[in-house]
Amino acid sequence: MNNLKKISIFLIISSILLLITGCSNKTNNPKRNINVTTSLNFYGEVAKDVLGNHGSVTSIINNPNIDPHDFEPKSSDARNVSKTNVMVSNGLGYDSWAENLTSNNKDITKVNVGKLMGKNSGDNPHIWYNIDTMKKLAYELANQFGKLQPQNKKAFEQNAKDYVNKLKPVEDKINNIKKSKIDKPVAVSEPVFDYSLDKLGYSIADKSFEEAIEKGNDPAPADIRQLQNDIIHHKLAFFVVNKQVNSKIVTNLANLAKKNKLPIVYVTETKPVNMSNYIKWMDNQYDQVLKIQKNNRLK
């Protein structure tokens, strides 16, 4: 065989090999498709925005009638998760089932939002009420999607930036509220809105009361009395009530607040059906605070 022949045979073999490995990469590497599953629908929203049309996103809890604290996945959820290659969970014990469903899967990209935010177990899990969480998640998803589809890395990064820009009006509203905040603490029925209150510059008057409600315990009679006194003696800026939770104690306190003209901010744990997206949902809740502050100035 002369050298030219040797080279051409070598070239043919290597191009066949390239073809084979090229094909097998396409068919055997599931990472080429991005199928995202999120435990909560508002995280799914961020994922959809960042992913664009380069994959699919499924959210397991997407109904406001489900209490995420008590949620247990169905077998169809487990089947769904087995086809996924990016799993977004809240963490902090809020959706341990999501972590359990993927614990044996090493090939899956796991994004734990609590960990991403530097939180530890025992910390308040309602971290989506901190708008920074959504920004950080958008950039992290762009980073992870970029590893799975490097050819679309730039697009993911741009999509994340666009999403963060969409949050800007809500952020501006938060800053405006903070500038004109009422110089009193607030009471809350449970810790669902606390990260937002922190951003707004408000402190919480009834820490041990909210903790008891969150844990499903009866608040101590002394804590209830303290809260009643704070309401009656106008020591609070407003009272934050989670509409999704039915509690006789909270209902009685809300009635007492109405009687004493203490404004109530109604919030929800998960996105209500009549709110088309996270931004509108948050905006509506911040608007309630803004209105209370305006009325307070007119007093």
Ligand SMILES: [Zn+2]
């Ligand atoms: Zn909660």
